[in-house]
Amino acid sequence: MAFASPAKTQTKVLKFDTEEDVAVALAKYTADLSEKYINEKGSFSVVLSGGTLIDTLRKLVESPYKQSVDWSKWLIFWVDERVVPLDHEDSNYLLASRGFLSKVPIPPSNVYAINDKKSPEGAADDYEDRLKDLVSRKILPISNISGFPKFDLMLLGMGPDGHVASLFPSRHHRYEKERWVTFITDSPKPPPPRITFTFPVINSASEIAMVITGADLAETTKMALGNGQIPGSTPLPCTEVSAEGELAWFLDKDAASKL
Numbered sequence: 299m300a301f302a303s304p305a306k307t308q309t310k311v312l313k314f315d316t317e318e319d320v321a322v323a324l325a326k327y328t329a330d331l332s333e334k335y336i337n338e339k340g341s342f343s344v345v346l347s348g349g350t351l352i353d354t355l356r357k358l359v360e361s362p363y364k365q366s367v368d369w370s371k372w373l374i375f376w377v378d379e380r381v382v383p384l385d386h387e388d389s390n391y392l393l394a395s396r397g398f399l400s401k402v403p404i405p406p407s408n409v410y411a412i413n414d415k416k417s418p419e420g421a422a423d424d425y426e427d428r429l430k431d432l433v434s435r436k437i438l439p440i441s442n443i444s445g446f447p448k449f450d451l452m453l454l455g456m457g458p459d460g461h462v463a464s465l466f467p468s469r470h471h472r473y474e475k476e477r478w479v480t481f482i483t484d485s486p487k488p489p490p491p492r493i494t495f496t497f498p499v500i501n502s503a504s505e506i507a508m509v510i511t512g513a514d515l516a517e518t519t520k521m522a523l524g525n526g527q528i529p530g531s532t533p534l535p536c537t538e539v540s541a542e543g544e545l546a547w548f549l550d551k552d553a554a555s556k557l
């Protein structure tokens with residue numbers, strides 16, 4: 299099958315005074331995209347990260363969005379997950395469940411948590427197989443640009459080392475080009491066992507929001523937005539994120555302080 303060549307990602311950088319302002323804007327952005335995609339295709343596939351993202355999404359589960367969003371059409375996935383039981387304090391599922399999923403009526407059958415009974419390799423294979431099944435049932439589309447599954451929205455965080463999802467600068471998984479989901483057993487950020495979407499899947503998303511707050515991410519944000527890369531050095535994973543539609547950076551004043 300032949301795929302069209304990628305168009306250049308449209309990137310927009312949105313700067314806000316406070317983290318609270320980021321949370322307010324992120325809720326509106328997500329609710330607006332939910333309406334757009336549900337109108338266009340009847341569902342809205344959202345890919346979550348762990349970390350601070352879930353807290354920054356807190357305004358989305360409040361009025362007016364709690365009532366106005368058509369939660370029944372949402373499909374929830376994770377861009378990366380720690381391979382621990384789903385009720386373990388390190389689980390990204392548990393984090394999202396407490397801070398987000400328990401507050402809105404997304405049908406449980408639309409929430410794609412990992413199989414926590416498997417090894418990291420087994421959990422990655424299982425998640426990829428389930429995505430393939432959703433593609434074969436036409437619940438998830440395939441990008442006609444890349445040939446990888448195309449999610450409507452990915453909400454990503456970033457680490458100070460420039461990682462996104464569980465694609466770390468010093469780990470070879472960041473270069474994976476074939477698999478949809480891969481695994482890592484020695485993540486530099488604890489806990490060590492994780493599964494993660496690969497870059498071809500991340501970069502096939504229609505929309506990506508990079509949600510970055512706090513002064514500890516200011517230097518990495520500068521590098522990611524193209525004016526701080528050390529010449530000759532290997533680009534950080536965060537610099538390799540692109541979307542088929544739009545990539546939006548949501549920054550608070552502290553994260554944007556070195557731009």
Ligand SMILES: O=C(O)[C@H](O)[C@@H](O)[C@H](O)[C@H](O)COP(=O)(O)O
Binds near residue numbers: 350
């Ligand atoms: O499982 C994880 O650890 C996350 O999905 C990870 O990719 C996270 O998004 C970044 O590390 C940023 O984390 P913070 O938002 O906590 O800085």
